[in-house]
Amino acid sequence: MSTRSASDIERTLLAEAFTPLGWFHVNAGDGVPNPADGAAARTVVLIGNAGPAMWQRFSAERVPATQTLDEWSSAVLAPLAAKLDATAHFPFAKPPLPFQRWAARAGTVHTSPLGMSIHAEYGLWHAYRAAFAFSEEIALPAHADPEHPCDTCADRPCLTTCPVNAFSGTAYDVPACAAHLNTPQGADCMDLGCRARRACPVGRDFVYAPAQALFHMSAFVRARSQND
Ligand code: B12
Ligand code: SF4
Ligand code: SF4
Structure with a gap:
């Protein structure tokens, strides 16, 4: 126990x-x-x-x-x-x-x-x-119950920066994203991470460094090509 x-x-x-x-x-x-x-x-x-x-x-x-x-x-x-x-x-x-x-x-x-x-x-x-x-009910500190950051984000740049408009706000067009990443124009997302994600003003100090971004994007592209 x-x-x-x-x-x-x-x-x-x-x-x-x-x-x-x-x-x-x-x-x-x-x-x-x-x-x-x-x-x-x-x-x-x-x-x-x-x-x-x-x-x-x-x-x-x-x-x-x-x-x-x-x-x-x-x-x-x-x-x-x-x-x-x-x-x-x-x-x-x-x-x-x-x-x-x-x-x-x-x-x-x-x-x-x-x-x-x-x-x-x-x-x-x-x-x-x-x-x-x-298996125990551990006494946990209460969460701060933060406000939704998107509620005060008037411009919503995450929805307008994807070069292939993969995000509609309610769905993610995975094939369109993966196809773009396989083109030379996709190098920006591959090398620095998803452009839509990078457009978000929240948590800027925590943006993944290029090596980590490339690692995750490459893993995503590899996983996609195995499923196609
Ligand atoms: C399948 C999957 C994918 C698939 C398909 C995703 C799709 N069609 O939307 C693929 C392989 C494409 C994918 C890609 C990525 N993924 Co993914 N993925 C998953 C996985 C394994 C399962 C998701 C799932 O099917 N959930 C359904 C059920 C099981 O989950 P649920 O909690 O009950 O339901 C939630 C979702 O439906 C979600 N949801 C609600 N509204 C919406 C709206 C949209 C548009 C979407 C997409 C989801 C969504 O909220 C629900 C709960 O409230 C999760 C891990 C996990 N076990 O959750 C990671 C996960 C969601 N992925 C994650 C990430 C980071 C990514 C990538 C960014 C990885 C990367 N490259 O760095 C990419 C995105 C591509 C990009 N542009 O960068 C993270 C998200 C972390 C976070 N901050 O939320 C997760 C949680 C994995 C993790 N280890 O943390 N992913
Ligand atoms: S840019 Fe960031 S804060 Fe603004 S709506 Fe998109 S995810 Fe939310
Ligand atoms: S990785 Fe690039 S192409 Fe894919 S959803 Fe993000 S911005 Fe769009």
């Missing part, structure tokens, strides 16, 4: 270069998997990256150089969860686990017109690497 406190969990995650991105007590409809053995999940903490720490650790530790971020995340985060007496669930599980719904449940983010979650501090520049499920 876990005897961890919320601050203990937060300290451990930060020391390992991960960012706690939200937490909630589990309700029946949350779709948090029950462990094969042991008690059902009662507390979930969302683990991710925001800022350069995780990328720097991944770049230094990645062995061999072909190890994917998902493979490295499993290798690092499954034992870390066990150390905290939790079970790790991953965003790349198939079929997908509802990470964005969990993020909304946690009350730390809102859904942007791009479909990605937007955080008041990190903007669109954060992603989930795992959800740690605890």
Whole structure:
């Protein structure tokens, strides 16, 4: 049984270069998997990256150089969860686990017109690497319940900067985006990250550095070409 406190969990995650991105007590409809053995999940903490720490650790530790971020995340985060007496669930599980719904449940983010979650501090520049499920109801600090940043964004530049208008505000045209990325004109998005995402004024200090942006965009293009 876990005897961890919320601050203990937060300290451990930060020391390992991960960012706690939200937490909630589990309700029946949350779709948090029950462990094969042991008690059902009662507390979930969302683990991710925001800022350069995780990328720097991944770049230094990645062995061999072909190890994917998902493979490295499993290798690092499954034992870390066990150390905290939790079970790790991953965003790349198939079929997908509802990470964005969990993020909304946690009350730390809102859904942007791009479909990605937007955080008041990190903007669109954060992603989930795992959800740690605890069988105990851990006393968690309340969230600040931030206002939706998009509500006061009059110009909505994220919806007008994509060269192929892939974002309508309610849908994302994945084939149009992927086709553009495979052309010479797509180099800007490939090298620096999605132009629509970069147009957002929120969380500017957390924009991925070019090496990380290229890594994620290349992974996206590779995944698409395997599905076509
Ligand atoms: C499938 C998938 C994709 C697919 C298809 C996406 C699509 N058709 O929209 C592809 C491969 C194209 C993709 C691409 C990317 N993805 Co993706 N993807 C996923 C994945 C694995 C499942 C999403 C899903 O099917 N959810 C449906 C159910 C299971 O989730 P749900 O929480 O119940 O439902 C939520 C969504 O429907 C969402 N939603 C609500 N309104 C809207 C509106 C729109 C327009 C969209 C698209 C979604 C959306 O909110 C719901 C909850 O409130 C998630 C990880 C995960 N497990 O959630 C990442 C995830 C959504 N992706 C993510 C990211 C970052 C990207 C990329 C930006 C990666 C990159 N290149 O850096 C790209 C976007 C391309 C670009 N232009 O840069 C992040 C988003 C982080 C965030 N801040 O929210 C996630 C959460 C993964 C992670 N590790 O954090 N992705
Ligand atoms: S550009 Fe404006 S509307 Fe678009 S995600 Fe950023 S804050 Fe929201
Ligand atoms: S990566 Fe480029 S082409 Fe794809 S959605 Fe973003 S801005 Fe549009």
